[in-house]
Amino acid sequence: MADVHALAARLDDAARDVRAIPRLTEEAPLDEAAAYAVQRAGIELRRRRGERLAGVKMGFTSRAKMVQMGVDDVIWGLLTDRMLAESSVDVSGLIHPRIEPEIAYLIGREVRSPAEAESAVAGVAVGFEVLDSRYADFKFTLPDVIADNASAARFGFGAWHPPRDVSNIGLLVEIDGRTVQTGSSAAILGDPARSLRAAARVALGAGMTLEPGWIVLAGAATAAVPLPKDAHVRVTGAGLGAVEVTT
Ligand code: OOG
Ligand code: MG
DSSP, X not given: OOOHHHHHHHHHHHHHHTOOBOOGGGTXXXXXXXXXXXXXXXXXXXXXXXXXXXXXXXXXXXXXXXXXXXXOSOEEEEEEGGGBOSSBOOGGGSSSOEEEEEEEEEEOSOBOSGGGTGGGEEEEEEEEEEEOOSBGGGOOOHHHHHHTGGGEEEEEEOOOBOSOOOTXXXXXXXXXXXXXXXXXXXXXXXXHHHHHHHHHHHHHHTTOOBOTTOEEEOOOSSOOEEOOTTOEXXXXXXXXXXXXXXX
16 A cells, blocks of 8 residues: 555645655555545645635546656646736746646536536636646656646636636747747547536545536646746637646
8 A cells, every 4th residue: 555645745845845756656556545535645745834725626638648748547636826927937946847638617606516617717818827837847647747736836827707618729839929829629528518517526526526616627628848947938728718837
């Protein structure tokens, strides 16, 4: 049986020391349940330092991401208030950050079943996620990345719009005015709303509910791109406006 707390502390130290570590599975195999237990223990460490849960992020909900990272299953992680990047991200505190476009949902009321998820949405926005694998070379197996809170590091979103169909929104990522990724929200399980329902399902399965004020990131529609220092990034979602962040 894996020492869940020791593994969580190893990942937590790596993030705080800004130093990549070897994959956990290089030492001993980890099954999916143990990997999620490590993820939760890591979140617990952060809660004890005053961080508060702020939402759920879904991962590998698009083929572009599965292909980029060489995995083939949907995963999820947790967001905390301290991960929210209002307008800038200090990349010196990150190991090898990448950025990707996201569709973000704002939860308006507690979601007690996946079927309620869509009607509980108070707003939709274009968003971004900054990933930072705590593993060397940004390489991992599925249990490794689950334990590492799905590589989550920072996130942000643009203006909230009233709930609407976001099943086919054109997405554009620009760094310093240069287009680096384009895609469509349709790449996210055919419709990000499916990812939202999945977020409700996995949260319930883990004994949590999506709560008012929480954010759900549905997963990137494109591969992630390296996030350099002194960069200006703009992520645009057709009809949803844009969100900008500097490093
Ligand atoms: C894992 C996180 C995947 C997404 O949107 O697909 C993810 C990673 O790629 O390192 O956040
Ligand atoms: Mg993501």
